[in-house]
Amino acid sequence: MPRYKAIVSYDGSGFFGFQVQNDVRTVQGELNKVVNQMAKNPATPIRVIGASRTDTGVHALGQVINFDLPFNIPAASVRKGLNTLLPRDIMIREVEIVNDDFHARFNSHHKRYFYRLSTQDFVDPFKRKYAGHFHWPLDIQRIEKALPDLLGEHDFASFAASGNQTQTTIRRITRADIINKPDEQEIVFIFEGNAFLYNQIRIMVGVLLEIGTGKRPVHDIQRLIEVKDRSQARFTAAAAGLYLDEISYS
Amino acid sequence: MPRYKAIVSYDGSGFFGFQVQNDVRTVQGELNKVVNQMAKNPATPIRVIGASRTDTGVHALGQVINFDLPFNIPAASVRKGLNTLLPRDIMIREVEIVNDDFHARFNSHHKRYFYRLSTQDFVDPFKRKYAGHFHWPLDIQRIEKALPDLLGEHDFASFAASGNQTQTTIRRITRADIINKPDEQEIVFIFEGNAFLYNQIRIMVGVLLEIGTGKRPVHDIQRLIEVKDRSQARFTAAAAGLYLDEISYS
Incomplete structure (x- = not known):
């Protein structure tokens, strides 16, 4: 289960903020969807963790997320795959494989x-x-x-x-x-x-x-x-x- | 019937182009609406003339229009009034009173x-x-x-x-x-x-x-x-x- 860290840009104007919520479009909701799609929808859904819960309408150039994939995919392929699947108001800028204990929110300083x-x-x-x-x-x-x-x-x-x-x-x-x-x-x-x-x-x-x-x-x-x-x-x-x-x- | 020339900016992404059309949102359609509203909806509707028929999704920083008002309003008040009435994806940058024979489209060189x-x-x-x-x-x-x-x-x-x-x-x-x-x-x-x-x-x-x-x-x-x-x-x-x-x- 390799862990990935990604830097994400998004135009916040089309989202009800970052954090996943029922029935409304959120950045985390869209990211969860495509990460699971890329991992062929595993039985236990993968959850994307974000560093910062930006509010409705707030933008990001450098939001940081982490997630685990059930199999090894090179970082560059993850970036390309996610960008191909994502809606055009979210873009993955960078992806790297990180240590298993990396946490986008708790490790940020x-x-x-x-x-x-x-x-x-x-x-x-x-x-x-x-x-x-x-x-x-x-x-x-x-x-x-x-x-x-x-x-x-x-x-x-x-x-x-x-x-x-x-x-x-x-x-x-x-x-x-x-x-x-x-x-x-x-x-x-x-x-x-x-x-x-x-x-x-x-x-x-x-x-x-x-x-x-x-x-x-x-x-x-x-x-x-x-x-x-x-x-x-x-x-x-x-x-x-x-x-x-x-x-x-x- | 003073004639007004105005310089208009718009974000074209929300419009089916400049030229007025039935049943779709156009820049000229929105401008016609607010100019008539400002003139208290005269019996013969006022028509806004534009210099260039920009296409769906095309933007403008300096579109030029002209229109006649049935009574004299200072140019600065026309600008303020239209900007207050217009949707936020169109903005009137400048307004001036021009000669009766000014035509935004035919006079442009x-x-x-x-x-x-x-x-x-x-x-x-x-x-x-x-x-x-x-x-x-x-x-x-x-x-x-x-x-x-x-x-x-x-x-x-x-x-x-x-x-x-x-x-x-x-x-x-x-x-x-x-x-x-x-x-x-x-x-x-x-x-x-x-x-x-x-x-x-x-x-x-x-x-x-x-x-x-x-x-x-x-x-x-x-x-x-x-x-x-x-x-x-x-x-x-x-x-x-x-x-x-x-x-x-x-």
């Missing part, structure tokens, strides 16, 4: 996400599913001053949506950057950390945008970390702008 | 299109509706040598799809370029001319790709122009890669 935000006055037809949209004036320098407040190990309880079910809300953020692309009327936020809470990045982007408009003081993130009160950060940026970019393993 | 082609081995989920896909090895230098053969005034009968209904198949091409973007695994073709025949650009791209693979001799375009035989160029590149970029007026 670092995740990078980015958030694309269009600042055009009306929604660009080509970005409507691929970027958030915010047309109020933003003071980028205020956001740049606020970003370092996110860095380090903090209790991010104020930044977790109510669906969050993890035992601790303490997370470590190692990168929080903004790239301004005025020519494309676009802003990109980049976040790296050991893990993120449910909706955490979209809530952080919401808070940063409110800092950028002046609705919140520049260092309000420090206060939000202190109060640990999720009701104080209600604006969650749209799923369409969020991309799971890369997951690293030790 | 130059059109620029580009064609995006992804050269990845499998279809990128984010490009599947926004680029053509060609994963066979291409010799870009052969294509670069072939492109100048398109320039000038020629009879492009060999490059017109059978639906072509124009009286003459003579057209003038003033620009035919290729931009290679190896980092993005993408090639972009750029074409400018006074007008193009039905499917002409997608057929030209098809011929250029066949030159790039070595299936056709480098200067086969010269022969195709001579023979005036549409059956000799059957490979039409996918609609998803084609963008109407800009139309100029004297």
Whole structure:
């Protein structure tokens, strides 16, 4: 039973998120289907494990999955076979054979996400599913001053949506950057950390945008970390702008 | 009855082309609907005229339209009003009031299109509706040598799809370029001319790709122009890669 690790890209706009659910189209559901098809539908269905349960509408360039096959197939053939069977909104970028104890979710030690935000006055037809949209004036320098407040190990309880079910809300953020692309009327936020809470990045982007408009003081993130009160950060940026970019393993 | 000229972007993937048709969703159909809605549905419906009848799946950054309104509304308010009413896959970029004799189609004297082609081995989920896909090895230098053969005034009968209904198949091409973007695994073709025949650009791209693979001799375009035989160029590149970029007026 060789174990395979694969890096997966998907356009999240056609899925009810990553995690398999009854009666709706999910990324994991599609992956389970084709992996079992490739393995000639074994009596005990193969389950694909994903590193990150991205939400409805959230995209991935570098989701990581693992699964076992009942017989040995070269990694390149697995990649080709799966891509041939998969719908066109999911693509397997890389496949490798890994140790039996590799687990895409538990072994990950670092995740990078980015958030694309269009600042055009009306929604660009080509970005409507691929970027958030915010047309109020933003003071980028205020956001740049606020970003370092996110860095380090903090209790991010104020930044977790109510669906969050993890035992601790303490997370470590190692990168929080903004790239301004005025020519494309676009802003990109980049976040790296050991893990993120449910909706955490979209809530952080919401808070940063409110800092950028002046609705919140520049260092309000420090206060939000202190109060640990999720009701104080209600604006969650749209799923369409969020991309799971890369997951690293030790 | 002031006349308005507008520049329109749309994601062509959700439309059966530009031109209004019964029972299917078209760009012109949607534009007619909202322009009449804005004019409070006059007894004689207003008709939007478009410069170019883009096909099913073809995109536009700079389609040009004109229409008359029964009362005077400032151009900026027309833009805002239409964008508020339009579905999110169409956006009005600019609006201006023009002379009564302006006609988006008859007055245009130059059109620029580009064609995006992804050269990845499998279809990128984010490009599947926004680029053509060609994963066979291409010799870009052969294509670069072939492109100048398109320039000038020629009879492009060999490059017109059978639906072509124009009286003459003579057209003038003033620009035919290729931009290679190896980092993005993408090639972009750029074409400018006074007008193009039905499917002409997608057929030209098809011929250029066949030159790039070595299936056709480098200067086969010269022969195709001579023979005036549409059956000799059957490979039409996918609609998803084609963008109407800009139309100029004297």
